[in-house]
Amino acid sequence: MESRQLRYFTAIFEHGSLSAASANLNVATSALSHHLSNLEQQLGTQLFVRRPRGLAATAAGARLYDHARAIVRAIDTAEQDVRSESREISGEVSLGMAHSGFRAIGLPLIETMLRQYPKLKLSLSEGLSSATLSHLLASQIDLAVVYNPPTDRSLQLQPILEETMVCVGRKELIGDDDVPITFAELLELPMILLRQGLSARALMDDLNLLKKLETRALLNMDSVQAIESSLRAGLGCTIGTRLVMRDDLESGVLQARPIVNPKLTRTLFLCETADRQASFALEAVRTLILKLIREAVEGGRWPATLLD
Missing domain, CATH: 3.40.190.10 (Periplasmic binding protein-like II)
Known part of the structure; x- marks a missing residue:
């Protein structure tokens, strides 16, 4: 495969038709069709299904796109690096x-x-x-x-910092600000958490404690904004950081209580x-x-x- 073939292929994939890719690349439609046919012949598989209103990628085409996109980006980066004689960052x-x-x-x-x-x-x-x-x-x-x-x-993972988590909610729901709350007491509150999975991992380092919270959670969401709105409305409380909820904490709309026995943390990478x-x-x-x-x-x- 040639880099030009991959560049043409990614353009066809992203634009969904030969004509749109042709206009974007300023390359004749017939030339793109020729390169696509050669690529399909070389790989021994069909990359697109021809439809009246364009092209739809096959499973093989979708897999090739993931590889081709990374290769094309790497080539562009290499060219920019080598051509920057003055080493001015670009x-x-x-x-x-x-x-x-x-x-x-x-x-x-x-x-x-x-x-x-x-x-x-x-x-x-x-x-x-x-x-x-x-x-x-x-x-x-x-x-x-x-x-x-x-x-x-x-x-390649580089740990940067560690944050201490707090219980955040309206005062009438979680109690006095800055008065520590135990993990056992957290389990009795109406908790609103990020949805289970990789998103929920971002809440804390200890996954065993996280699972306990998830089983008791009142709501699971994958929207930070939705959680913040629910907290302001007094629908529940959550585990978060003072940074994320800073504006509401400073205005007094929400309160934050330190969590103890055990302390909960999360790590930024x-x-x-x-x-x-x-x-x-x-x-x-x-x-x-x-x-x-x-x-x-x-x-x-x-x-x-x-x-x-």
């Missing part, structure tokens, strides 16, 4: 961040990138740790800042795929993220403990 980096990470350093990250690396294009997405990690494994992003990722040989060669742009973004997180923790804006 190119494109895609970053996915958990909600807490974005809330703490999202704006400083954007401002610094625009000021220090004007030729570097940063694609930034915010979401649940599970979805962000899935995007990393699918080569849709280059870096992920997430909580409690599972052990995976294909991932910087993740990237283990087999990916880092570019100058990727290294610059990685270094900047770690610097901003350290400054946020040391400056008191992110209540957490740094892990060296």
Whole structure:
């Protein structure tokens, strides 16, 4: 297979038709059709099903797309690195961040990138740790800042900080602010948690305690915004951090109680795929993220403990 074939194939896959891909690539439709036929013949399998309104990928086509997209991105990164004779940071980096990470350093990250690396294009997405990690494994992003990722040989994991979890809710539901609450007492409260699975892993490091909470939970959601709205309405309480609920805690709408016996924590990681060669742009973004997180923790804006 040639890189040009893979580039043409990914364009056809993403646009769903030869004509749309032709317009995007500025390549004749007949040429794209020729390359696609050669690729299918070379692989000995059909990659698309021809339909009146375009092309639909077969199972083989969908699998090839995952590989082709990663290969094309790697080629583009290599070209940008080699051509940057002055070593001025340029190119494109895609970053996915958990909600807490974005809330703490999202704006400083954007401002610094625009000021220090004007030729570097940063694609930034915010979401649940599970979805962000899935995007990393699918080569849709280059870096992920997430909580409690599972052990995976294909991932390179760097622990950054540890946060202490608190019980958050309205005062009439959870009691006085800053008065410790035991884990056993938590189990008796109407708990609203992130849905089970990788998303729920982001709540705490101890999965056995998490399972106990999940069996007692009043509601399970995969929307941080929905949980926050439910807390404000007094529908239940949750386990979270002071950073995530900072605005509501400072305004007095919600209260936070430390959790004891045992104390609950979660760990933030910087993740990237283990087999990916880092570019100058990727290294610059990685270094900047770690610097901003350290400054946020040391400056008191992110209540957490740094892990060296």
